Amino acid sequence: MPALTQDLVPRRFQQLRLLAHTRRLVFVVMPLGALIGLLVTLALGGLARLEPQIAGWGGRTHLVILLPAIGLFLTTFWLRISGLGEVSLARDLDLGHVAPHAAYPFRASMGKVLACVLTIGFGGSAGVEGPGKWLGSALGLQYHRASRWVSRRVSQARRLHAHPLVMVEAGAASALSAVFRAPLSGALMAAEHHGQITPGALIPCVVASATGYVVFSGLSGTMPLFPQVRPFRLHAQDLAWAFLLGIAIGVGANAFFWTRRKLQGALGRIPLVWRGLAGGLGLTVLLLPARHLWGGFPVTEGGGLDLVRQLLAGDTLPSQAVAFLALKLLATAVTFAAGGVGGLWLPSFTMGAAIGAAFDAALGLGQPGYLTLVGAAAFAGATHESLLIPVVFLAETTAQAALVVPALVGSTVAYLMVRETSA
Numbered sequence: 074m075p076a077l078t079q080d081l082v083p084r085r086f087q088q089l090r091l092l093a094h095t096r097r098l099v100f101v102v103m104p105l106g107a108l109i110g111l112l113v114t115l116a117l118g119g120l121a122r123l124e125p126q127i128a129g130w131g132g133r134t135h136l137v138i139l140l141p142a143i144g145l146f147l148t149t150f151w152l153r154i155s156g157l158g159e160v161s162l163a164r165d166l167d168l169g170h171v172a173p174h175a176a177y178p179f180r181a182s183m184g185k186v187l188a189c190v191l192t193i194g195f196g197g198s199a200g201v202e203g204p205g206k207w208l209g210s211a212l213g214l215q216y217h218r219a220s221r222w223v224s225r226r227v228s229q230a231r232r233l234h235a236h237p238l239v240m241v242e243a244g245a246a247s248a249l250s251a252v253f254r255a256p257l258s259g260a261l262m263a264a265e266h267h268g269q270i271t272p273g274a275l276i277p278c279v280v281a282s283a284t285g286y287v288v289f290s291g292l293s294g295t296m297p298l299f300p301q302v303r304p305f306r307l308h309a310q311d312l313a314w315a316f317l318l319g320i321a322i323g324v325g326a327n328a329f330f331w332t333r334r335k336l337q338g339a340l341g342r343i344p345l346v347w348r349g350l351a352g353g354l355g356l357t358v359l360l361l362p363a364r365h366l367w368g369g370f371p372v373t374e375g376g377g378l379d380l381v382r383q384l385l386a387g388d389t390l391p392s393q394a395v396a397f398l399a400l401k402l403l404a405t406a407v408t409f410a411a412g413g414v415g416g417l418w419l420p421s422f423t424m425g426a427a428i429g430a431a432f433d434a435a436l437g438l439g440q441p442g443y444l445t446l447v448g449a450a451a452f453a454g455a456t457h458e459s460l461l462i463p464v465v466f467l468a469e470t471t472a473q474a475a476l477v478v479p480a481l482v483g484s485t486v487a488y489l490m491v492r493e494t495s496a
Contacts, residue, residue: 094276096232096233097233097235097277098276098277098280100233101216101220101233101235101240102235102239102243102277102280102281102284103280103281103284105212105213105216105240105243105244105247105281106243106246106247106280106281106282106283106284106285106288107247107284107285107287107288108212108216109208109209109212109213109244109247109248109251109281109285110247110248110250110251110284110285110286110287110288110289111288111292112208112212113205113208113209113247113248113251113252113285113289114251114288114289114292114293116204116205116208117201117205117251117252120190120193120194120201123190123194124193124194124375127140127194127195128140138357138360138361138364139353139357140195140196141195141196141197141353141356141357141360141373141374142350142353142354142356142357143195143353144191144192144194144195144196144197144353145192145195145197145349145350145352145353145356145408145411145412145413146346146349146350146353147191147195147349148188148191148192148197148349148412148413148414149345149346149347149348149349149350149411149412150346150349151184151187151188151191152184152188152345152412152414153345153346155184157181157184157185157188158345159345159412160185160188160414162203162206162207162414162416162417165177165207165210166206166266169210169238169241170238170266173210173214173237173238173241174214174237176210176241177207177210177211177213177214177241178211179211179214179215182207182208182210182211183208183211185204185207185414186204186207186208186211188414189201189203189204189207189414189415190204192408192413192414192415193375193376193415196356196360196371196373196374196375197353197356197374197375197404197408197413197415198356198373198374198375198376198377198401198404198405198407198408198413198420199375199376199405199408199409199413199414199415199416199417199420200375200376200377200415200416200417200418200419200420201252201375201376201415201416201419202249202252202253202376202416202418202419203414203415203416203417204415204416205248205249205251205252205416206245206248206249206263206416208248209244209245209246209247209248209249209263210241210242210244210245210248211244212244213240213241213242213243213244213245214237214240214241214244216240216244217235217237217239217240217241220233220234220235220240221234235277238274239274239277242263242264242274242277242278243263243277243278243280243281244281245262245263245278246259246260246262246263246264246277246278246279246281246282246285247259247281247282247284247285247286248285249262249263249282250282250283250285250286250289251285251286251288251289253298253466253469253470254286254289254290254293254295254296254297254298254469254470255286255297255298255465255466255469255470256279256282256283256285256286256469257279257282257465257469258462258465258466258469258470259278259282259285259286260275260278260279260281260282260283261275261278261461261462261465262462263278263282264278265459265462268458268459297469297470297471297472298378298470298471299381299382299385299446299470299471300471300472301385301442301471301472301473304473304475305440305442305443305473305475305476306440306475307475307478307479311438311443311478311479312478312479312482314432314436314438314444314479315444315447315479315480315482315483315486316482316483316486317432318428318429318432318444318447318448318451318483319451319482319483319484319485319486319487319490320486320487320490321428321432321448322425322428322448322451322452322455322483322486322487322490323455323486323487323488323489323490323491323494324490325398325402325424325425325428325452326421326452326455326456326487326490326491327490327491327494328402329402329405329406329421329424329456330456330491330495332402332403332406333405333406333409333410336352336406336407336410336411337409337410339410340352340410340411341410345412348411348412349411349412349413351411352407352408352410352411352412352413353411355403355407355411356373356404356407356408359373359400359403359404359407360373360374362396362400363400370383372397372400372401372404373400373401373403373404374404375419376415376416376418376419376420376422376423377401377419377420377422377423377424377426378419378423380397380401380423380426380427381422381423381426381445381449384397384426384427384429384430384442384445385426385441385442385445385446386441386442387433387434387441387442387445388441389430389434390434391431391434391435394427394428394430394431394434395427395431397427397430398424398427398428398431401420401423401424401427402424405417405420405421405424417456417457418453418457421452421453421455421456421457422449422450422452422453423449424452425448425449425450425451425452425453425455426445426446426448426449426452427448428448428452429444429445429446429447429448429449430444430445430448432444432445432448433445443476443479444479446467446471446473446476446480447467447476447479447480447483448483449467450463450464450466450467450476450480450483450484451463451480451483451484451486451487451488452487453466454484454487454488455484455487455488455490455491456491458488458491458492459488460481460484460485460488463480463484464477464480464481464484467480468480
């Protein structure tokens with residue numbers, strides 16, 4: 074009986090360690106998740122109000138067509154005068170796993186968030202997950218500094234002290250769960266690094282992400298990012314179409330990387346401030362087709378959520394979907410090559426949705442939006458070298474289980490094509 078008890082119940086030192094972990098999660102990670110969930114929810118609301126105001130100002134001053142150029146110029150001008158220079162979220166994420174304090178100093182991180190707001194608010198092709206991740210990581214690090222200050226003065230608080238990387242990743246998880254309305258996806262995105270997720274990183278991310286989502290949903294509701302009116306049905310032939318779609322997504326993702334690389338080489342010779350202006354004028358040119366052909370519909374601006382929702386309606390012609398893809402691909406490549414700052418996940422999701430919409434329109438499977446969403450997940454996974462996270466993201470943001478298997482097929486094919494091409 075004593076041996077059986079030892080197998081079922083943790084030993085004394087294990088109980089103490091479990092208690093210590095639980096205390097940190099309850100008294101440190103959960104408050105952090107709630108705080109960042111609240112701040113990100115307020116920030117998203119502010120950005121949602123800012124974009125129409127900027128567009129209204131552009132309309133009143135007849136400068137609406139030049140807003141992307143103004144925004145990218147302001148972005149690079151700010152990066153120049155603030156001393157931040159060229160910034161990269163991917164580079165900061167890599168540095169953050171080695172030296173969090175060097176990667177996320179508070180003032181510099183807030184400066185990068187402002188650069189994201191200028192890029193996205195004025196019509197650059199970038200996603201709000203970028204500023205969300207910087208904001209969450211920076212606030213997580215400040216939270217760690219505050220807890221360290223308290224622990225030095227209050228002996229009981231020393232047991233609650235956590236590693237700075239834990240706080241950075243937990244803060245990012247809470248922010249992403251609010252941005253995407255997807256707590257599990259937010260936790261996985263924050264914990265994942267170069268394709269690996271460790272339990273030590275995942276547990277605090279899950280707790281912070283769940284707490285942040287509870288706060289977000291309490292203020293904004295639980296409606297998923299891409300709600301569907303009717304459930305999708307899975308058929309055996311859908312796997313074959315998903316395989317072919319994965320090939321097309323792989324080609325599209327490689328085309329995006331090639332375009333961005335060529336534009337970076339061309340624009341990289343221009344000083345940073347004027348690079349933003351040059352790229353912004355390119356965005357203005359790309360804005361013209363949408364203004365004249367589709368009544369000003371936001372094809373190239375922002376992350377592309379409105380465009381994805383339009384594609385999901387199922388009334389897009391294959392030629393229109395290809396045109397949307399070309400414009401969004403070029404706009405995203407120009408934005409980042411010219412010094413714009415933001416996230417790549419949502420623009421990638423939108424580009425994949427355009428390819429999937431072309432398949433939906435050409436094949437006529439009777440389920441509008443089905444391959445559109447599969448393509449969206451596959452493209453996001455290909456550009457971020459991730460297999461499972463885009464599938465989880467798709468399931469959470471649509472609440473459609475029938476999408477999981479074809480998304481796994483399409484994401485795997487696209488991922489392998491991009492990996493082998495870049496090897």
